[in-house]
Amino acid sequence: MRLSRTLALGASMLVLLGACSTGGGSKPTVKVGSVGFDEARVVAETYAQALEANGYTVDRAGIGLGDRKVLLPALETSKIDLMPEYIGSGLAQGYGGTSTTDPAKNRTDLQTVLNGKGGGITVLDYTPAVDTNALVVRKETADQFSLKTWGDIAAHQADLKIGLATDCPTNPVCAKALKDVYGIDTSGATLLAACSTPMADALKAKTIDVAELCSTGPEIIVNGWVRLEDDKGTQPADNISPLVRNDLLAKVGDKAAFEKIFNDISAKIDTPTLAQLYYDVAVGKKDIKDVASAWLKAGGFVK
Amino acid sequence: MNLLTATATWLADPANWTGAGAIPQRLLEHVGLSAISLAVAVAIALPAGLAIGHTRRGAEVAANLANIGRAIPSLAVIGIILPITAAIDPQLGFKVYPTLVAMIILAIPPILVNSEAGIRSVDPELVESARAMGMGEGQVLAGVEVPVALPVILTGVRSAATQIIATMTLGAIFGSGGLGRFLVEGIAQNDDGKIFGGVVLVAGLALVIEALFALAGRAATSPGLRRIDVNRQGSLGVAT
Numbered sequence: 304m305r306l307s308r309t310l311a312l313g314a315s316m317l318v319l320l321g322a323c324s325t326g327g328g329s330k331p332t333v334k335v336g337s338v339g340f341d342e343a344r345v346v347a348e349t350y351a352q353a354l355e356a357n358g359y360t361v362d363r364a365g366i367g368l369g370d371r372k373v374l375l376p377a378l379e380t381s382k383i384d385l386m387p388e389y390i391g392s393g394l395a396q397g398y399g400g401t402s403t404t405d406p407a408k409n410r411t412d413l414q415t416v417l418n419g420k421g422g423g424i425t426v427l428d429y430t431p432a433v434d435t436n437a438l439v440v441r442k443e444t445a446d447q448f449s450l451k452t453w454g455d456i457a458a459h460q461a462d463l464k465i466g467l468a469t470d471c472p473t474n475p476v477c478a479k480a481l482k483d484v485y486g487i488d489t490s491g492a493t494l495l496a497a498c499s500t501p502m503a504d505a506l507k508a509k510t511i512d513v514a515e516l517c518s519t520g521p522e523i524i525v526n527g528w529v530r531l532e533d534d535k536g537t538q539p540a541d542n543i544s545p546l547v548r549n550d551l552l553a554k555v556g557d558k559a560a561f562e563k564i565f566n567d568i569s570a571k572i573d574t575p576t577l578a579q580l581y582y583d584v585a586v587g588k589k590d591i592k593d594v595a596s597a598w599l600k601a602g603g604f605v606k
Numbered sequence: 607m608n609l610l611t612a613t614a615t616w617l618a619d620p621a622n623w624t625g626a627g628a629i630p631q632r633l634l635e636h637v638g639l640s641a642i643s644l645a646v647a648v649a650i651a652l653p654a655g656l657a658i659g660h661t662r663r664g665a666e667v668a669a670n671l672a673n674i675g676r677a678i679p680s681l682a683v684i685g686i687i688l689p690i691t692a693a694i695d696p697q698l699g700f701k702v703y704p705t706l707v708a709m710i711i712l713a714i715p716p717i718l719v720n721s722e723a724g725i726r727s728v729d730p731e732l733v734e735s736a737r738a739m740g741m742g743e744g745q746v747l748a749g750v751e752v753p754v755a756l757p758v759i760l761t762g763v764r765s766a767a768t769q770i771i772a773t774m775t776l777g778a779i780f781g782s783g784g785l786g787r788f789l790v791e792g793i794a795q796n797d798d799g800k801i802f803g804g805v806v807l808v809a810g811l812a813l814v815i816e817a818l819f820a821l822a823g824r825a826a827t828s829p830g831l832r833r834i835d836v837n838r839q840g841s842l843g844v845a846t
Contacts, residue, residue, distance in 0.1 A: 372796050396796070466781075469794035490626065493701070493781045494791065501780055508692035510700040510781070 330358050331554045336365025336383030338374055340498055341591070342434065342519060342581040343367075346387040346543060346572070348595035349604075353564050356605040371397050379421030384551040388413075390429055391539030393546075395476055402476065402539030406433075409540055423549035428566040429542035432577040436468070436477070436497075436538050437518040438531045444512050445529040452534040456513060457486045465489065466511035468497035477515075480537040519574065521582040543577075544569065571602050609798055613806060616799030627787070629807065635783035636811065640770045643706050647713035647766060652759070655718045659725025659755070660747050668722055672715035680773050683708035684780060705777030712773055713766035720762025724755030756826045764819035771812045775804075785811070 333354050337347035344367045351361045365383035368374055375397050377383050391402035394413040398420075402409050410426050417424040440450055440463075448459045456463060467489055471477035481487040493510065495502040498517035506514035507526060516523060523530060545565045555561040572580075576598075583594045599605045616622060623629050658664045684704040691699035691707075728751045736750045752759070775786030788804025791797075 370793070372793060469791050470796075472791070473795045473797070494787075494794075495781055496779065496790075496794070504688065504692070505700055505781065508689070508700050509696040510692060 330360070330556075331551065332360040332362055333385055333551065334362040334365055334383045336368050336374055336377060336386040338370055338386075339367045340517075341584040342498075342517065342577065343387055343389075345580045345584050345591050345594055346577075348591050349568055349599055350385060350387065350545060350565060352592070352595050352599055353568055353604055356599075357564055378424060378546060378548065381421065381548060381550070384548045386546050387543050388426075388546045389434060389541040390426065390544050391435075391476075391541040395539060396470060396474060404536050404538070404540050406540040406542040409542075410544060413544075417546065421548065425547050425549055425552060427545045427547060427562055428569045429544040430569045430572040430577070431542070432519075432572045432574045433540055433542050434517050434519045434574075434577060435533075435541050437516050437520070437523070438533075439506065439514050439516050439520075439523055439528045440512060440531060441506065441509075442527050442529055445531075450529070450531055452532045453481075453485050453487070453537075454534055456531065460487055463512040464510070465492045465513045466495055466502055466505050467492045467515045468502075469494045470497065471515070476537060476539055484535050484537050519578040519581050521578070521586040524578075524582065525586055543572065568599075568602075568604060609802060612799035613802040614799075616797075616803040617806065622803070632783060632785050632787055633807065633811070636771070636774060636785045636808075639702070639706065639777070639782070639784055640709070640767065640774055643709035643770050643774075644713055644763070644767050646706075647710045647717055648763060650710070651714040651717035652721050655721025655759075655762075656725055656747060656752065658718075659722040660743070660751060662726065665722060665726070668718055672719050675711055675715040678711065680708040680712055681776055681779075683711055684776065688780065701781040701783075702777070704780060705774065705782050708776070709770045709774060713770055716762045716765040716769070717759075718762075720765070721755070721759045724758030724762075725751050727758070728754045753828045756828070757823050760819060760823045760826055764816065764823070767815050767819065768812045771815060772808060775808060 333351075335347050335351045335354070337343040347366045348363075351363055351366070354361050365374075365377060365386070368377060368383070371393070374383070374386060375393075378386055388397075390406065390409045390413050394400040394409050394416065395402040398413070398416045400412050400416060402412075406429055410429055414426045417426060438453055438456065444450065444463070448455065448462065450456065450459070456465075465487070467477060468474070471489060471492065471494060478489045481489050493505065495505060497515065498520055502514050502516060503520070503522040503526075505511045506516075506528070513531075518530065522528070547562075547565075552558050552561065580594055580598060583589045584591050587594075596605065621628075625631075654668065658668050684707075687704040687707045688700065691703040693699070695703070725747075732750060732754065733746060736746045741749060774784055775789055777784060778786030778790040785804055785808050788800050788807070792800030792802075792804060
């Protein structure tokens with residue numbers, strides 16, 4: 304009797320499972336990834352929660368996995384399926400392309416490269432938000448030398464110690480652009496990780512006077528630092544797009560509905576939103592999952 | 607490009623051997639910073655180890671302190687020290703001193719433990735006969751215990767030196783010079799040749815230092831002890 308009841312239960316569960324996999328379209332597990340810093344992680348977390356709200360299972364092991372050098376190969380080899388990417392830097396630094404200040408062109412060019420990578424990868428819609436490379440100085444430095452633009456740095460470079468991202472010497476939009484467009488010599492610069500705590504610490508400790516930080520970086524607001532204007536427009540438009548493997552898109556059934564999940568989210572992320580999400584995690588010390596879910600709820604993406 | 611080819615190409619490129627930030631400068635910085643850290647660690651740990659080994663007092667405390675020292679990650683030490691030293695000196699206090707302190711903390715345990723163990727393991731009859739001959743405590747230590755224990759003590763210093771050379775690379779994260787720059791910059795610049803070229807240089811330097819210490823250890827072994835297996839003596843210490 305007990306045995307037959309168990310069997311009956313098992314059989315009904317099988318039926319249920321079968322119903323799930325046929326009736327609901329196939330809902331594969333989606334492996335979400337991101338680079339290591341908080342802003343990218345919180346954006347990846349919004350993707351993950353939106354997927355879960357739409358009935359997908361999400362593997363978050365790849366969120367915060369590492370830098371581009373680790374992450375792009377992971378995407379190409381299917382270790383992750385989906386990640387947010389800064390399209391300008393992804394194009395220039397990830398794949399050696401030439402990024403511009405035009406996000407539409409960056410997206411098209413990145414898509415062209417990614418068509419041939421890892422069996423095909425799709426670049427979805429980009430955010431209006433731009434997180435670009437910013438040169439930042441302490442308030443008193445800005446006052447002392449009347450610094451407003453990157454060009455002003457060139458005029459006072461003998462008096463200023465510059466801190467740049469570690470990839471700067473070989474990054475065409477960094478050392479080369481600073482030299483060719485602004486005449487800023489970067490050979491003596493202190494190199495620290497991009498958008499990192501050490502970079503902000505070095506500016507705070509006066510080890511450096513000019514720091515390359517992410518424009519949405521919360522430490523700029525917290526410390527009352529001054530962001531100088533890239534008046535000659537050298538920095539690429541780093542809007543954020545989800546990169547998705549084509550083989551995942553082929554498995555999701557309704558591809559248009561799947562892409563709409565992300566395109567709707569991206570449309571709502573403007574620069575102040577992105578800076579706020581980053582701030583809540585990095586400075587507010589709130590849990591990334593809570594920050595992402597609060598934002599998704601406020602925007603009506605999840606209930 | 608194949609990893610080996612990339613590494614060989616980077617190492618063979620003459621541009622990487624001349625000028626600011628090239629291999630000779632980074633190698634000198636690495637050796638210099640390592641030598642300073644090792645010298646300070648020896649100055650702290652060696653007298654302490656000798657005193658504890660000779661008096662047989664405080665050995666347990668020393669062993670526990672040494673274990674704590676081993677358990678603290680160097681990166682954490684750098685992170686803790688940095689705000690303090692950077693407030694004193696914005697340049698060296700940010701880029702150099704934190705790494706030096708971390709390396710000194712890293713190097714103290716093997717030197718302390720090995721010098722204590724080396725002195726303690728000297729044959730008590732030998733020490734007693736020295737005393738019976740009228741030697742003072744200082745003479746016993748300097749004339750009998752240290753010469754006999756020297757190979758074991760040097761093994762500790764050697765172990766500390768190789769650990770420093772490998773771990774010093776962390777300093778590059780905070781803008782320090784040294785060979786670590788090639789690792790940190792190579793990763794950020796997506797340059798496999800630079801990363802593994804840096805790895806080869808660090809490993810090569812560690813091997814050279816190992817070899818120098820092995821030679822010094824052999825030379826330092828008192829002729830009367832030569833017949834004793836030095837390797838076995840070396841294994842008295844925890845680190846090899």
